Amino acid sequence: MKIINKYILDELKGPIILAVFVFTFIFLLDIVVAMMEHIIVKGISIFDVLRLLSFYIPPILTQTIPIGMFLGIMICFTKFSRNSESVAMISTGMSIRSILRPIMAIAIGAAIFILFLQESIIPRSFVKLKYVGTKIAYENPVFQLKEKTFIDNLDQYSIYVDKVESDGKAKNIIAFEKPEDKTKFPMVLTGEEAFWKDNSIVLKQSQFISFDENGKKNLTGTFDEKRVVLTPYFENLNLKIKDVEALSITDLVKNIRKVESEEVLKYKIEIFRKLALIFSTVPLAVIGFCLSLGHHRISKKYSFVLAMIIIFAYIIFLNIGIVMASAGKIHPFIATWTPNVLLYFLGYKLYKAKEVRGI
Structure with missing residues (x-):
C-alpha cells in the first residue's frame, strides 16, 4: 500500500503544480497589463516590475492553490481511469477510502501551506510591495504621475x-x-x-x-x-501595513477591538474569508477525486465541465457573499462559509456514492 500511495503522490505533483501555475497566471493578467504601461510609457525597468509582481503572488496563491489542487487531482485520476489504473487499485483490495488517503494528505498539506502564507509570507509581501513601489516612485516620479494629481511625497x-x-x-x-x-x-x-x-x-x-x-x-x-x-528621502521611511487583506489572521483578531466601529465588519469578513480558503482544500480534493474516478469507457468531458462550473460557482458565491456582508445584508460567517458548506455537502454525497458503487 505504501508503494501505491507513493506512486499516487508522485503522479499528483505535476498536474497540481501545473494547474496552480495556470490559475496564478490568469489571476496575474490584470496586474501584468497594468505593469506594461509602466514599462513602455513610464520607463520602469523590467527587473523592478518583476520584483513588484513577485510580491503579488503570495496572496494570489491562497486562492489558486485550492482550485489548482482540485483540477490537478482531476487530471491525474482521469489518466488513472483512462489507463485502468484505478480499476487495478480496486482489484488489489484497495478501498475508496485508502485511495483517498494520500489525496487527503495533499489537501491538508495545502491547507497548512495556505495558513503559512497568510500568517507569515503575505504580511511581509505587502510591506515589501509598498517599500519597493514607494522607492521606485521616489527614484522615478513619473511612475506615480497622473493627470490632475498633486504629488506631495518628495x-x-x-x-x-x-x-x-x-x-x-x-x-x-x-x-x-x-x-x-x-x-x-x-x-x-x-x-x-x-x-x-x-x-x-x-x-x-x-x-x-x-x-x-x-x-x-x-x-x-x-x-x-x-x-x-528631486532628492528622495526614502532611506528612513517606516512603512506600516494598513490594508486589511495584508494582515494575518492573528493580527486581525488582535486588532479587531482596537479599530473604529466601521472597520470591525471589514476585519470580521477578512478573518472568515481567510479561514474559508484554508478549509476549502479538503472538500475540493474529495470532489475532484470523485468526479474523475471511474471506468475508462465513461466519457470525462462532462466531469471536467462540471468541475469548471464548481470552481467558478465557488468563486462567484464567495465574492457575492463578501459583497453582501460588506453591505450588512448577511453575517460575515454565513457569507464566507456558505460556499464551503455546500462544497463539504457535495463532497460527502459524491464520496458516499463512489463508496457504495466501489469505483
Whole structure:
C-alpha cells in the first residue's frame, strides 16, 4: 500500500503544480497589463516590475492553490481511469477510502501551506510591495504621475501635474519649493512642459516667483529650461501595513477591538474569508477525486465541465457573499462559509456514492 500511495503522490505533483501555475497566471493578467504601461510609457525597468509582481503572488496563491489542487487531482485520476489504473487499485483490495488517503494528505498539506502564507509570507509581501513601489516612485516620479494629481511625497518640492501625454511628458506643471523654515512662503516654479531624467524634473519654458515674509511677490524670472533635482528621502521611511487583506489572521483578531466601529465588519469578513480558503482544500480534493474516478469507457468531458462550473460557482458565491456582508445584508460567517458548506455537502454525497458503487 505504501508503494501505491507513493506512486499516487508522485503522479499528483505535476498536474497540481501545473494547474496552480495556470490559475496564478490568469489571476496575474490584470496586474501584468497594468505593469506594461509602466514599462513602455513610464520607463520602469523590467527587473523592478518583476520584483513588484513577485510580491503579488503570495496572496494570489491562497486562492489558486485550492482550485489548482482540485483540477490537478482531476487530471491525474482521469489518466488513472483512462489507463485502468484505478480499476487495478480496486482489484488489489484497495478501498475508496485508502485511495483517498494520500489525496487527503495533499489537501491538508495545502491547507497548512495556505495558513503559512497568510500568517507569515503575505504580511511581509505587502510591506515589501509598498517599500519597493514607494522607492521606485521616489527614484522615478513619473511612475506615480497622473493627470490632475498633486504629488506631495518628495523631499524638496510639491508638484501639481495638469496633463500627461502618451510619451510620459507632463504639461502645465506647478512646483512649490518646501522651505526649511515653515513660516516662509514657498518659491513657485511653473513650466509649460516637463519630463523626468536622472531623478530630476526638467521644466521647459519655466517661470519662478518668490515671495517675501509678508507673502508679497518679491522676485520673478524665466528660464528656457530649468532642472530641478528631486532628492528622495526614502532611506528612513517606516512603512506600516494598513490594508486589511495584508494582515494575518492573528493580527486581525488582535486588532479587531482596537479599530473604529466601521472597520470591525471589514476585519470580521477578512478573518472568515481567510479561514474559508484554508478549509476549502479538503472538500475540493474529495470532489475532484470523485468526479474523475471511474471506468475508462465513461466519457470525462462532462466531469471536467462540471468541475469548471464548481470552481467558478465557488468563486462567484464567495465574492457575492463578501459583497453582501460588506453591505450588512448577511453575517460575515454565513457569507464566507456558505460556499464551503455546500462544497463539504457535495463532497460527502459524491464520496458516499463512489463508496457504495466501489469505483
